[in-house]
Amino acid sequence: xxxxxxxxxxxxxxxxxxxxxxxxxxxxxxxxxxxxxxxxxxxxxxxxxxxxxxxxxxxxxxxxxxxxxxxxxxxxxxxxxxxxxxxxxxxxxxxxxxxxxxxxxxxxxxxxxxxxxxxxxxxxxxxxxxxxxxxxxxxxxxxxxxxxxxxxxxxxxxxxxxxxxxxxxxxxxxxxxxxxxxxxxxxxxxxxxxxxxxxxxxx
Numbered sequence: 001x002x003x004x005x006x007x008x009x010x011x012x013x014x015x016x017x018x019x020x021x022x023x024x025x026x027x028x029x030x031x032x033x034x035x036x037x038x039x040x041x042x043x044x045x046x047x048x049x050x051x052x053x054x055x056x057x058x059x060x061x062x063x064x065x066x067x068x069x070x071x072x073x074x075x076x077x078x079x080x081x082x083x084x085x086x087x088x089x090x091x092x093x094x095x096x097x098x099x100x101x102x103x104x105x106x107x108x109x110x111x112x113x114x115x116x117x118x119x120x121x122x123x124x125x126x127x128x129x130x131x132x133x134x135x136x137x138x139x140x141x142x143x144x145x146x147x148x149x150x151x152x153x154x155x156x157x158x159x160x161x162x163x164x165x166x167x168x169x170x171x172x173x174x175x176x177x178x179x180x181x182x183x184x185x186x187x188x189x190x191x192x193x194x195x196x197x198x199x200x201x202x203x
Contacts, residue, residue, distance in 0.1 A: 008160040075167035090166035
């Protein structure tokens with residue numbers, strides 16, 4: 001979230017089958033924290049926001065939003081031993097959700113012999129779609145040894161919403177049905193149409 005770079009916020013619902021559904025976005029620039037606070041609150045009316053995640057490097061901005069009643073949890077940068085790079089870990093988690101899984105049904109009920117993914121987006125989230133379509137890995141120079149030795153990283157351009165999705169991917173933990181039964185409605189699974197429990201992620 002910022003003044004020069006776009007403030008990008010995603011609202012994500014999670015179904016009982018652990019499908020992620022991006023159903024709303026905020027993507028604007030050049031406004032104040034007070035303005036964005038009002039926009040985020042108005043766009044969240046009637047929703048049960050389970051958690052809000054944000055850029056872990058934006059400590060001051062997180063504090064500014066907290067004084068205005070929006071409490072942001074820094075995205076989880078802890079990763080497993082197989083993923084020393086937390087950016088790559090988040091990208092891999094999103095990529096896994098995009099894969100079509102044989103035998104899996106689409107959330108809209110339509111059949112596809114190839115199966116279905118576990119990540120969906122509403123067509124109204126045009127900035128999300130645009131950024132996802134142009135997201136690219138940084139091309140390494142074969143003439144530069146330091147380039148070849150560096151880990152793969154995405155291009156740092158038009159990636160604000162992609163970063164927001166990645167923050168969700170590294171921070172979200174499924175709530176088991178056992179916990180749902182134990183703790184009641186506070187842990188009720190998403191019904192996407194009713195939008196009861198929502199995760200909100202900002203960049």
